[in-house]
Amino acid sequence: MRRPLALAILAVLLPVLTGCGLRSGAAVSESGWTDKVDQTLGAAISSLGTTEVVLKNQANGHLTRSYVVVAVRDSQRTLAKEVQTFGSKQPPASKVADKRTAMRALGHALAVLDSASNAASGADIAARRTALLEVERTYQELSTLQTRLTGGGG
Amino acid sequence: MKKLLSLALGILTAIGGFVDIGDLVVNAQVGARFDLSMGLVVAVGVLGICVFAEMSGRVAVCSKRPTFDLVRERLGPRMGLLNLVASLIVTALTFVAEIGGVALALALISSVNPLLIVPLVGLMVWLVLWRAKFSLMENVLGLLGLALIVFAVALWKLGPDWGDLGHQMFTAAKPGDETWTTYAYYAVALFGAAMTPYEVFFFSSGGVEEGWEEKDLSTMRANVFVGFPLGGLLSLAIAGCASTLFGPLGVDVASLSQVALPVGVALGKIGLAVVLVGFVAATFGAACETGLSTGYSLGQYFGWQWGKYVKPGGATRFHLVLVVATFLAVGILMTGVDPILVTEASVVGSAVALPLTYFPILVVANDKDYMGEHINGPLANALGTVYLVLVVLAAVAALPLLVITGMGS
Amino acid sequence: MDDRFAMDNRLDGQALDAALHLLDRQVIDEDGLLVCKVDDLEISFYDFGSPPAVTRILTGPAALVPRMSSRTGHLLRKRWISLGVQYADRDVPLAISLDHVVHLGSGVHLDVSREGLLDRQPPPDDGVRIRRLGELLGMKVESNHPELRGKVLDVRLEPVEGRYLLRHFVVGPGRPGSLLGYDRGDFNGPWLVAVVVERLHRHIRLASCANVSEADIDWDAGVVHLREDTTVDDVSFD
Structure with a gap:
């Protein structure tokens, strides 16, 4: 009874642990880095896209105010978390400049979401419209950037 | 007439109670990323829970013994304990996710920080578990859960290309930018979301709670074979909505607010209000079910009096477990952990723990001593064996896939 | 009933x-x-x-x-x-x-x-x-009989007014799934499971033990000595 049990536990833990070891490896390969960039910019696009839909429908009177406030805040939080992990990653030597570009774009996206959040909870219709336009523009910019940095994938 | 009404009520609550936080989140995520290419996985999962629930309901009726009694009896105390620990972890995780889900849904209504709502939800859940009558709890929350049908209306209003959706579903057309490993990971997650072990603890223990007799077998079957598939259609509608709205924008679903968004877009404020009521009912109902399930499984393993069919004073240990479980769940949520993350972990955990309860039920359903004339027929056994292989495969693959894909990112 | x-x-x-x-x-x-x-x-x-x-x-x-x-x-x-x-x-x-x-x-x-x-x-x-x-289950069986190999898997009892007399030991290699009951011919059932469990337990036998005394059992080492006159039978009920 004892030995098969131990073996079973080992059989479960081994792939898990090796998997963890593989993932937390410090040196990021070039393709691994591209995946990471793709994922993070994808998260930014996702947050901006959601916010765009939310703001548009707020303008149409489709959504309640409390919902809009929470939904935009959720987008902000999701992106902030992604950006934080991305910032702590060390890129391969050839991609340092790329990371700087990406980080700048991500910082801009966060700022845009922040002002969108303020506008959405406020009563100023004009400010909301500006925020929506800004979100739409940033969404486009990030899509272009994602294509450029990841070589067309995603 | 009265019988017909109670039959309809049973089916309606089965539909409304089918969807829980795991179904909501995972179906929306999968819909946004994979369109409807995993529709068949949902179908397989729903048929699986039908087979499994019908069998455990039948076993509960015939043997008057719920699931965990049989687990210990058939696997012995050691394997049974291992099973208990694994199932408890998964059920508790689901309980945490459901309470978190209620808080998130209430936050969408009130825009109050969910952390402030969590203790209140915990208190409410505990009060219901302590005081409310079992049938009242099931019926009210199940009927309110029907509000989620609004997803089907929203999908129709969003006007997707139905031919496209059908094509994606029946050809399992994986989008080009996703890998097969991520596809497999989400397939396992969907499977785990449809076939959670707690549903079976709850279903079989609930049969004992409500004193099902042999004459109730046909009602039980109707609930399972009509109610669950219709509940499964709701899952598909959620995925379809997410696919239609988010797919073209490249949006990933990472929060409960996003799950509700398609309904708001399609149906406006009223639709949004209805779907939020549905969220609260579905997650609150599932929170009660998972909470009870922690008490059921512990009580049934150790032989304590369990259940709401006796007064709380007659089942004190059971109710103590419920108090402790609720405190624990609220405590975990108060650390600020993201309930969506807990949900994702719980559905994968469900896939891992499923064979542990599935297998003993399948064996007992073939025991002539217990089952008499209601023993598994050839069809039930054929399906049962196919699903035994499937649940074992999913269980073995779940953890490696989780690690390799980094939770599907 | x-x-x-x-x-x-x-x-x-x-x-x-x-x-x-x-x-x-x-x-x-x-x-x-x-x-x-x-x-x-x-x-x-x-x-x-x-x-x-x-x-x-x-x-x-x-x-x-x-x-x-x-x-x-x-x-x-x-x-x-x-x-x-x-x-x-x-x-x-x-x-x-x-x-x-x-x-x-x-x-x-x-x-x-x-x-x-x-x-x-x-x-x-x-x-x-x-x-x-619980002490008896899992004990090693020692016997001269060629078909009795392995461990005590179960004990067959005869209920007699408030006491259940020990009549037989169920002896076989201690493999998983004995409590499922397939090995006692109790029920058939999903073909796959039945075939696997029956194959695992094909060496299972019923050994009479009515005349076993406590001294025949080495409780510390976990060994049961079955006497020469032990009869061996098929394990299924009737």
Whole structure:
């Protein structure tokens, strides 16, 4: 009874642990880095896209105010978390400049979401419209950037 | 007439109670990323829970013994304990996710920080578990859960290309930018979301709670074979909505607010209000079910009096477990952990723990001593064996896939 | 049949298997309320005359914990005792007399109320030595008979007025799935599972043990010596 049990536990833990070891490896390969960039910019696009839909429908009177406030805040939080992990990653030597570009774009996206959040909870219709336009523009910019940095994938 | 009404009520609550936080989140995520290419996985999962629930309901009726009694009896105390620990972890995780889900849904209504709502939800859940009558709890929350049908209306209003959706579903057309490993990971997650072990603890223990007799077998079957598939259609509608709205924008679903968004877009404020009521009912109902399930499984393993069919004073240990479980769940949520993350972990955990309860039920359903004339027929056994292989495969693959894909990112 | 009971009473039958039909079952009182599990069973060995018999249901942590630990060493049991060294009866389980059992089906039904029912297992009378079934299960079998190999997997009992006489040992290689019951010919069922379990347990046999005395069993080493006159039979019921 004892030995098969131990073996079973080992059989479960081994792939898990090796998997963890593989993932937390410090040196990021070039393709691994591209995946990471793709994922993070994808998260930014996702947050901006959601916010765009939310703001548009707020303008149409489709959504309640409390919902809009929470939904935009959720987008902000999701992106902030992604950006934080991305910032702590060390890129391969050839991609340092790329990371700087990406980080700048991500910082801009966060700022845009922040002002969108303020506008959405406020009563100023004009400010909301500006925020929506800004979100739409940033969404486009990030899509272009994602294509450029990841070589067309995603 | 009265019988017909109670039959309809049973089916309606089965539909409304089918969807829980795991179904909501995972179906929306999968819909946004994979369109409807995993529709068949949902179908397989729903048929699986039908087979499994019908069998455990039948076993509960015939043997008057719920699931965990049989687990210990058939696997012995050691394997049974291992099973208990694994199932408890998964059920508790689901309980945490459901309470978190209620808080998130209430936050969408009130825009109050969910952390402030969590203790209140915990208190409410505990009060219901302590005081409310079992049938009242099931019926009210199940009927309110029907509000989620609004997803089907929203999908129709969003006007997707139905031919496209059908094509994606029946050809399992994986989008080009996703890998097969991520596809497999989400397939396992969907499977785990449809076939959670707690549903079976709850279903079989609930049969004992409500004193099902042999004459109730046909009602039980109707609930399972009509109610669950219709509940499964709701899952598909959620995925379809997410696919239609988010797919073209490249949006990933990472929060409960996003799950509700398609309904708001399609149906406006009223639709949004209805779907939020549905969220609260579905997650609150599932929170009660998972909470009870922690008490059921512990009580049934150790032989304590369990259940709401006796007064709380007659089942004190059971109710103590419920108090402790609720405190624990609220405590975990108060650390600020993201309930969506807990949900994702719980559905994968469900896939891992499923064979542990599935297998003993399948064996007992073939025991002539217990089952008499209601023993598994050839069809039930054929399906049962196919699903035994499937649940074992999913269980073995779940953890490696989780690690390799980094939770599907 | 009383509709409280899910199935026929096994006590009306000729024989039942202790581990398969009695151990780990739910105990239910006269009002249908739940009492405890059958965590273990007391076996009495008599110095004179009568064959060994199962005499009490044992329950509580003191009964369950030793069954969790491996046969040799009893590590968990020692830990359990060390958690409460000041209690004299730490190692003495709670007991229910088999006289109270009126129906044995999917559960064990008693004819008394659960309130104040469980008391510590009393010490044995003179000329009686008590052991637990949990100790016996899993013991190695030593015999000259060529077909008896492996371990004690179960004990077949004959119910006789409040005592269940030990009649046979179920002996076979200790492979998983014995409690599923496929090996006793009890039921058929999903083909895949039945085939696997039957194949694993094809060496299982029934050995008579009515004349086994306590001295034939080495409780410390975990070995049962079966005598020359042991008869061997097929394990399925009838």
